[in-house]
Amino acid sequence: MESFGRRLRAATDARGPLCVGIDPHPALLAQWGLEDDVAGLERFAFTVVEALADRVAVLKPQSAFFERFGSRGIVVLESTIRQSRQAGVQVLLDVKRGDIGSTMAAYASAYLDPDSALSVDAITVSPYLGVGSLAPAFDLATAHGAGVFVLALTSNPEGPEVQHAVTAAGKTVAQTVIDEISQLNAGADGLGSFGLVVGATIGETGHDLSKVNGPLLAPGLGAQGGDPAGLRAIFGESLRNVLPSYSREVLSAGPDVAALQAAADRAQAACRAVIG
Numbered sequence: 645m646e647s648f649g650r651r652l653r654a655a656t657d658a659r660g661p662l663c664v665g666i667d668p669h670p671a672l673l674a675q676w677g678l679e680d681d682v683a684g685l686e687r688f689a690f691t692v693v694e695a696l697a698d699r700v701a702v703l704k705p706q707s708a709f710f711e712r713f714g715s716r717g718i719v720v721l722e723s724t725i726r727q728s729r730q731a732g733v734q735v736l737l738d739v740k741r742g743d744i745g746s747t748m749a750a751y752a753s754a755y756l757d758p759d760s761a762l763s764v765d766a767i768t769v770s771p772y773l774g775v776g777s778l779a780p781a782f783d784l785a786t787a788h789g790a791g792v793f794v795l796a797l798t799s800n801p802e803g804p805e806v807q808h809a810v811t812a813a814g815k816t817v818a819q820t821v822i823d824e825i826s827q828l829n830a831g832a833d834g835l836g837s838f839g840l841v842v843g844a845t846i847g848e849t850g851h852d853l854s855k856v857n858g859p860l861l862a863p864g865l866g867a868q869g870g871d872p873a874g875l876r877a878i879f880g881e882s883l884r885n886v887l888p889s890y891s892r893e894v895l896s897a898g899p900d901v902a903a904l905q906a907a908a909d910r911a912q913a914a915c916r917a918v919i920g
């Protein structure tokens with residue numbers, strides 16, 4: 645199977661770099677005139693897929709908002725993933741898993757084994773137990789042409805306390821993660837399949853992303869205050885590999901399908917003006 649990195653590059657070349665999150669917040673369900681229940685969750689998620697699956701490169705369901713409804717929410721997540729993939733969009737499940745290797749192997753099979761009902765193109769993971777503990781996810785992703793995005797410099801204000809801490813080796817925790825992921829992508833044919841999460845809100849931090857050769861997911865645009873104009877200072881020469889990601893800013897245009905599409909088109913144009 646073609647690698648995730650190559651599929652992603654083809655998708656962003658064809659449709660632009662934009663990633664839109666599917667985050668069915670209770671407040672958004674109310675704004676859309678939907679009940680805060682499984683039927684409302686389903687209507688919300690399916691409407692986003694109907695509106696955007698054929699015009700953006702990546703849809704990013706936020707697992708937490710589906711898990712909130714227990715097993716019935718997971719069934720909706722499975723359908724959302726299935727419909728999205730059938731429509732040809734890359735699906736990045738924002739699920740931020742991370743555990744000791746033997747447990748990580750089970751998480752990996754849940755999301756990266758093509759036989760799983762929750763199988764997606766890529767997932768987000770947390771390196772807090774050490775990047776090496778994520779090896780089962782890297783291995784399964786490689787075997788099945790999937791991708792893995794590792795949290796490095798997150799968009800929230802609490803992140804730097806941990807991520808900017810300097811290790812005994814003299815590098816920040818974030819730079820350690822960045823360098824380990826860069827090594828995984830070394831020798832990739834085209835864009836690598838191992839990505840990083842680097843928030844669009846962080847400003848210039850001095851971290852070196854130039855050797856990553858993998859996709860750089862940039863959440864935090866719109867509702868969290870990030871602006872496409874700020875991406876240049878954060879990503880420098882790696883700008884071409886950035887996947888700018890919006891959730892609430894685009895989703896709040898719903899439930900009208902044409903209004904959602906117009907909001908996504910505006911976000912796409914703003915990002916293209918910076919990323920190209």
Ligand SMILES: O=c1ccn([C@@H]2O[C@H](COP(=O)(O)O)[C@@H](O)[C@H]2O)c(=O)[nH]1
Nearest residue numbers: 706798799843863864867868890891892
């Ligand atoms: O550093 C991070 C990592 C992940 N996220 C996720 O992205 C979306 C952002 O939603 P907005 O409505 O555009 O603020 C959400 O699912 C977060 O969990 C992040 O924001 N920052």
